[in-house]
Amino acid sequence: xxxxxxxxxxxxxxxxxxxxxxxxxxxxxxxxxxxxxxxxxxxxxxxxxxxxxxxxxxxxxxxxxxxxxxxxxxxxxxxxxxxxxxxxxxxxxxxxxxxxxxxxxxxxxxxxxxxxxxxxxxxxxxxxxxxxxxxxxxxxxxxxxxx
Numbered sequence: 001x002x003x004x005x006x007x008x009x010x011x012x013x014x015x016x017x018x019x020x021x022x023x024x025x026x027x028x029x030x031x032x033x034x035x036x037x038x039x040x041x042x043x044x045x046x047x048x049x050x051x052x053x054x055x056x057x058x059x060x061x062x063x064x065x066x067x068x069x070x071x072x073x074x075x076x077x078x079x080x081x082x083x084x085x086x087x088x089x090x091x092x093x094x095x096x097x098x099x100x101x102x103x104x105x106x107x108x109x110x111x112x113x114x115x116x117x118x119x120x121x122x123x124x125x126x127x128x129x130x131x132x133x134x135x136x137x138x139x140x141x142x143x144x145x146x147x
């Protein structure tokens with residue numbers, strides 16, 4: 001398995017995984033939209049994507065968005081998306097992608113790397129906790145939908 005940092009040249013490889021990730025979260029398939037979204041994020045450099053390849057096939061990805069922490073007075077990263085093809089789960093792909101994200105955060109000088117997942121996604125919670133992520137017991141997270 002090889003973990004690579006994506007460039008715009010990798011958008012078409014990553015798009016089917018991104019589309020599958022969105023479908024996991026009950027969104028309709030939109031491969032064209034997924035490809036355009038990934039191309040835009042990478043061309044504008046407003047996200048960082050690492051992807052896992054096995055036998056020249058793209059089998060998983062993680063996407064990080066930069067932000068800032070007012071309390072920590074420094075850079076922070078949001079691990080917004082992590083997806084591994086079902087046939088490649090429990091083979092270390094997710095852990096390797098999390099390690100790539102952690103290594104990048106350290107190199108980038110980020111003070112934290114945060115994420116959220118569905119309450120019923122126990123497999124992801126187990127993976128995150130096994131890799132040192134701690135459940136936030138101090139703050140509730142809210143969201144205002146704009147449309």
